[in-house]
Amino acid sequence: MSSGILTIPSTAAYAAPPRNGAGLPSNGAAFRVEAVDFAYDGTHPMFRSLALSARPGEFVALLGPSGCGKTTLLNLLSGFLPPSSGRITIDGETVTPEMPALGYVFQSPQLFPWLDVLDNVRFGLRMAGRLPEAEQRDKALAALALVGLEAAAGKFPHQLSGGMQQRVALARALVLEPRLLLMDEPFAALDAITRATLNEELLRLCGRLGQTVLFITHDVEEAVFLADRVVLLDIAPAGIHSELAIDLPRPRRLRETRRLERFTTLTDTLLERISAIVGAA
Ligand SMILES: Nc1ncnc2c1ncn2[C@@H]1O[C@H](COP(=O)(O)OP(=O)(O)OP(=O)(O)O)[C@@H](O)[C@H]1O
Numbered sequence: 001m002s003s004g005i006l007t008i009p010s011t012a013a014y015a016a017p018p019r020n021g022a023g024l025p026s027n028g029a030a031f032r033v034e035a036v037d038f039a040y041d042g043t044h045p046m047f048r049s050l051a052l053s054a055r056p057g058e059f060v061a062l063l064g065p066s067g068c069g070k071t072t073l074l075n076l077l078s079g080f081l082p083p084s085s086g087r088i089t090i091d092g093e094t095v096t097p098e099m100p101a102l103g104y105v106f107q108s109p110q111l112f113p114w115l116d117v118l119d120n121v122r123f124g125l126r127m128a129g130r131l132p133e134a135e136q137r138d139k140a141l142a143a144l145a146l147v148g149l150e151a152a153a154g155k156f157p158h159q160l161s162g163g164m165q166q167r168v169a170l171a172r173a174l175v176l177e178p179r180l181l182l183m184d185e186p187f188a189a190l191d192a193i194t195r196a197t198l199n200e201e202l203l204r205l206c207g208r209l210g211q212t213v214l215f216i217t218h219d220v221e222e223a224v225f226l227a228d229r230v231v232l233l234d235i236a237p238a239g240i241h242s243e244l245a246i247d248l249p250r251p252r253r254l255r256e257t258r259r260l261e262r263f264t265t266l267t268d269t270l271l272e273r274i275s276a277i278v279g280a281a
Contacts, residue, residue: 028057028212029091029101029179031077036086038076045237046072050086052231052240056179059206059213061223063270064233064241065278070216073233074182077214078102090180103178103211107185109169111157117144118153121171128176143175144168146205163194170202174209181206183215187222196254199225203252220270224248225257232273235281242273 036050046069054060062070075081076088079095079102088095090102111120122140125131131139144150147167157165166186173181187195199222206213217223223230227246234241248262257263 027179027210030054030056031095031180031212031214032087032089032092033073033077034087034089036076036083036088038072038081038083039237040072042084047076047083047239048237050239054212054214054229057210057212059215059226059228061227061230062214062216062233063218063220063223063230063274065235065274065281066218067236068233069236070233071184074184074214074216077180078104078182100176101179103173103176103181105166105169105173105181105183105186107188109157109162109165111165111168111172113157115156116153117149117155117157117160117168120157120168121175124172124176139175140171143171146174146208147171147201161194163190163198166190166198167201170205174205179211181211181213183213185216185218188218195222200252200254202226203250207251220267220274221258224263224266224270225252225254230270232270232277234277241277244270 030053032053033050036047037045038047038050039045050073052073062073064070072081076083077095079088079097079099090099093099095102112123115123118137118140119126121143122136125136125139126133141150141153144153147170149164149167149171152160152164152168157168160168169186187198190198203226213226215223215226224246225248230244230246232241232243233239244266246266248257248260248266
């Protein structure tokens with residue numbers, strides 16, 4: 001944790017900075033899932049000897065048919081679900097839900113309706129109780145500025161659109177300066193235009209802040225647009241079906257990137273693989 005308002009990594013701050021997909025220095029965390037077995041109630045196996053890792057600053061999108069265990073994997077990675085065997089580490093340390101390195105954004109923004117936007121964003125800092133109130137407010141305002149919502153600080157969630165609420169949820173995660181951002185279909189409930197805007201904003205923020213991201217989506221185009229690597233899950237308990245490196249140039253803009261032949265090739269490849277999984281089920 002830094003003591004500044006929100007730490008934007010600069011090249012000078014790192015002797016040998018790892019590079020994220022945007023080619024910028026990264027302060028992201030590495031995660032590693034090693035030989036993980038997991039079964040709900042001990043009887044419904046979801047994963048057997050699962051292995052997955054990400055390098056600092058990498059943007060990993062997780063795709064797979066409904067029920068294959070994407071959210072389960074996210075809950076294992078966050079420490080909310082303990083594996084029955086194997087090991088999950090963030091920068092070499094066994095994960096726990098309290099790890100300050102972790103940030104979450106879910107499909108529903110889950111804002112507190114009785115708190116204004118600033119206090120929603122400040123909530124985690126208030127609970128941690130480590131900073132004076134004025135500093136908490138400064139940090140919350142800086143996080144809101146990152147998502148373009150500084151002017152909405154005094155509004156309440158019901159006065160915001162769905163897209164604005166999801167931006168607040170993102171600011172609430174970012175204010176804690178997570179080094180690994182776990183996102184579970186964060187834009188799935190939004191209209192296509194808002195979703196496109198938020199996809200571009202997320203990439204801009206990740207390029208600037210450098211955190212590692214695990215992003216669950218059902219949308220193949222969204223996965224290809226955002227990610228450095230797409231991980232495709234098979235029907236449980238088969239685990240990972242395959243991975244695909246997304247070698248599209250950055251920075252990415254939706255309209256330009258979608259027009260690239262390589263974008264079509266990558267999305268087609270994934271769609272074919274998903275059809276094969278579903279067809280075989
Ligand atoms: N707490 C639980 N107890 C028992 N079974 C569960 C629990 N949570 C999820 N499951 C089951 O585990 C399987 C995987 O669920 P999970 O939510 O991880 O899948 P998913 O790939 O994220 O699905 P979707 O794409 O539909 O969101 C499903 O069959 C689900 O019913």
